[in-house]
Amino acid sequence: MARPALKTLATGPQEAKEEILQLCSSGRLKDALHHRFLGVIWSEAGLFAHLFRACRALPILRQLHAFAATSGATADRFTANHLLLAYADLGDLPTARNLFERIPKRNVMSWNILIGVYIKNGDLGTARKLFDEMPARNVATWNAMVAGLTDSRLNAESLEFFLAMRREGMRPDEFGLGSVLRCCSGLRDIVSGRQVHAYVVRSGLDRDMCVGSSLAHMYMRCGFLEEGETVLRALPSLNIVSCNTIIAGRAQNGDSEGALEYFCMIRGAGVAANAVTFVSAISSCSDLAALAQGQQVHAQAIKAGVDKVVPVMTSLVHMYSRCGCLCDSERVCFGYSGLDLVLCSAMISAYGFHGHGQKAVDLFKQMMSGGSEPNEVTFLALLYACSHSGLKDEGIDCFELMTKTYGLQPSVKHYTCIVDLLGRSGRLNEAEALILSMPVRPDGVIWKTLLSACKIQKNFDMAERIAERVIELEPHDSASYVLLSNIRATSSRWEDVSEVRKTMRKQNVRKEPGVSWVELKGQVHQFCTGDKSHSRQREIDECLDKMMAKIKQCGYAPDMSMVFHDMEDEEKEVSLAHHSEKLAIAFAFLSLPEGVPIRVMKNLRVCDDCHLAIKLMSKVTGREIVVRDVSRFHHFKDGKCSCGDYW
Ligand code: ZN
Ligand code: ZN
Numbered sequence: 001m002a003r004p005a006l007k008t009l010a011t012g013p014q015e016a017k018e019e020i021l022q023l024c025s026s027g028r029l030k031d032a033l034h035h036r037f038l039g040v041i042w043s044e045a046g047l048f049a050h051l052f053r054a055c056r057a058l059p060i061l062r063q064l065h066a067f068a069a070t071s072g073a074t075a076d077r078f079t080a081n082h083l084l085l086a087y088a089d090l091g092d093l094p095t096a097r098n099l100f101e102r103i104p105k106r107n108v109m110s111w112n113i114l115i116g117v118y119i120k121n122g123d124l125g126t127a128r129k130l131f132d133e134m135p136a137r138n139v140a141t142w143n144a145m146v147a148g149l150t151d152s153r154l155n156a157e158s159l160e161f162f163l164a165m166r167r168e169g170m171r172p173d174e175f176g177l178g179s180v181l182r183c184c185s186g187l188r189d190i191v192s193g194r195q196v197h198a199y200v201v202r203s204g205l206d207r208d209m210c211v212g213s214s215l216a217h218m219y220m221r222c223g224f225l226e227e228g229e230t231v232l233r234a235l236p237s238l239n240i241v242s243c244n245t246i247i248a249g250r251a252q253n254g255d256s257e258g259a260l261e262y263f264c265m266i267r268g269a270g271v272a273a274n275a276v277t278f279v280s281a282i283s284s285c286s287d288l289a290a291l292a293q294g295q296q297v298h299a300q301a302i303k304a305g306v307d308k309v310v311p312v313m314t315s316l317v318h319m320y321s322r323c324g325c326l327c328d329s330e331r332v333c334f335g336y337s338g339l340d341l342v343l344c345s346a347m348i349s350a351y352g353f354h355g356h357g358q359k360a361v362d363l364f365k366q367m368m369s370g371g372s373e374p375n376e377v378t379f380l381a382l383l384y385a386c387s388h389s390g391l392k393d394e395g396i397d398c399f400e401l402m403t404k405t406y407g408l409q410p411s412v413k414h415y416t417c418i419v420d421l422l423g424r425s426g427r428l429n430e431a432e433a434l435i436l437s438m439p440v441r442p443d444g445v446i447w448k449t450l451l452s453a454c455k456i457q458k459n460f461d462m463a464e465r466i467a468e469r470v471i472e473l474e475p476h477d478s479a480s481y482v483l484l485s486n487i488r489a490t491s492s493r494w495e496d497v498s499e500v501r502k503t504m505r506k507q508n509v510r511k512e513p514g515v516s517w518v519e520l521k522g523q524v525h526q527f528c529t530g531d532k533s534h535s536r537q538r539e540i541d542e543c544l545d546k547m548m549a550k551i552k553q554c555g556y557a558p559d560m561s562m563v564f565h566d567m568e569d570e571e572k573e574v575s576l577a578h579h580s581e582k583l584a585i586a587f588a589f590l591s592l593p594e595g596v597p598i599r600v601m602k603n604l605r606v607c608d609d610c611h612l613a614i615k616l617m618s619k620v621t622g623r624e625i626v627v628r629d630v631s632r633f634h635h636f637k638d639g640k641c642s643c644g645d646y647w
Contacts, residue, residue, distance in 0.1 A: 147179040185258070316329075
């Protein structure tokens with residue numbers, strides 16, 4: 001490969017080293033690799049470690065690795081550990097594992113890095129196995145295990161680890177303590193919580209903002225609100241800024257419930273919330289689809305005088321949309337004088353989420369004529385709206401406008417919308433060609449989008465091919481296995497279906513269980529597929545049986561091919577009838593007054609069978625049913641769904 005020679009001032013190894021590191025830190029790794037002194041100074045301890053750390057892409061790392069190997073640098077343990085870390089960070093688990101096996105005289109750091117990789121990939125079984133195998137452990141090893149188990153919500157195991165760590169005389173740091181307190185919160189275990197509190201005080205970490213707030217939250221979760229507030233008030237750095245960091249941290253870690261609880265607690269401790277706090281709190285309500293709580297927080301924002309602050313309004317638009325109340329989103333958005341770009345983009349995305357593509361297009365045009373400069377976010381919202389409403393031409397036009405007129409660079413998400421649109425039109429080959437030719441790296445989502453299009457268009461040969469790609473990219477994501485097994489089931493290839501299951505078992509992939517929930521008088525009722533634990537279970541079953549009988553008269557027949565959607569449960573019709581969304585709808589029928597629309601949220605995609613059943617339920621009962629699944633809203637009315645049966 002011919003490259004122009006790099007201008008270098010170095011006359012000896014010392015200057016050369018500095019130059020090379022400079023090149024690395026400014027991202028010019030290739031130039032660093034071609035530095036004429038590199039060969040002379042490779043043995044300089046730490047140089048390769050720096051180079052590895054600066055690596056941002058696997059191909060470059062592989063080049064660097066090859067170079068380090070030929071120059072003998074990888075024989076050094078320190079260098080080898082850093083190489084391992086670099087592969088781990090870039091997500092190449094097989095190579096990392098391979099390297100680990102070959103590291104000369106592995107030390108604790110080598111083991112810790114590998115354990116960290118498995119924890120990050122959610123494979124706690126292997127992490128645990130390595131933990132047991134390793135000859136010596138340090139405090140970082142223990143903290144990593146405690147944090148990993150807590151993040152996977154294996155609270156009891158995590159607590160056990162923490163206690164074992166104490167028995168071994170290890171001193172947990174603030175991260176370990178934060179994790180173990182989160183476990184106690186999760187387990188509502190006040191006894192262990194108080195023990196940890198005592199340890200926190202002994203180790204002098206009770207004034208640490210992070211530990212202190214986890215401690216306060218633990219008390220609150222266990223029902224000791226006042227003690228929680230006392231702990232909070234004692235923190236020297238308690239102010240709205242530090243509280244906001246904690247609330248945002250909780251929310252970003254997926255603990256929306258914790259974020260909201262903390263939001264309530266700081267108010268009790270006398271800290272006045274500001275706009276940033278409200279944005280986090282409202283977003284947490286969106287994630288939980290907790291409408292009643294969202295309305296309360298909205299009322300508090302009005303009292304605090306921040307309800308006309310654009311970011312707060314934007315999060316309100318989003319929250320109401322997520323909770324199925326599009327009208328309230330509109331009220332918030334159009335209650336603002338003028339057309340703010342961010343606010344309107346949120347509204348466009350809300351229209352998209354509810355399948356009102358035309359309204360999204362209209363609002364976009366209004367913004368344009370008002371002189372707004374749309375950005376990538378606006379276009380993404382609009383493309384998404386077009387793709388979810390099947391507005392094929394508008395979507396393609398919008399993409400052209402974005403790339404040609406505005407010269408904006410589309411991301412993989414923009415391309416995903418176009419692939420979805422092409423898929424709807426049955427232009428599967430074009431969609432595949434687009435993915436292969438786009439200048440950004442395809443991710444699992446875009447391939448999965450094409451995969452569902454193949455399924456809907458019944459192009460099973462192509463589906464097989466695409467599924468293989470998806471599984472290669474995301475070997476631990478259950479969704480693609482489920483899609484593939486559904487596709488094979490549709491053509492009655494049962495042998496091949498069980499093949500998929502075997503692979504899943506071998507790869508240790510578990511299907512995420514289906515969960516649906518309904519809010520009733522501010523309380524959330526949760527239903528799992530096949531669940532029999534609700535206090536009104538008998539009534540729910542009766543109601544569901546009656547409804548199923550009614551829709552069967554309208555021509556409903558259970559779609560047996562979808563039984564394998566629920567791969568662990570093979571009780572055919574019975575298992576289908578007890579999908580979580582059906583249970584939740586039956587409960588809502590029993591509990592809500594006549595005429596009130598039913599709103600159900602679900603953590604996965606609605607399956608084909610439930611979709612058909614719910615359409616018919618809306619017809620025979622004359623009731624409006626709104627189901628929010630993982631990717632969109634379905635408005636069922638008079639036997640039809642707003643998604644037009646494409647989802
Ligand atoms: Zn279902
Ligand atoms: Zn639908």
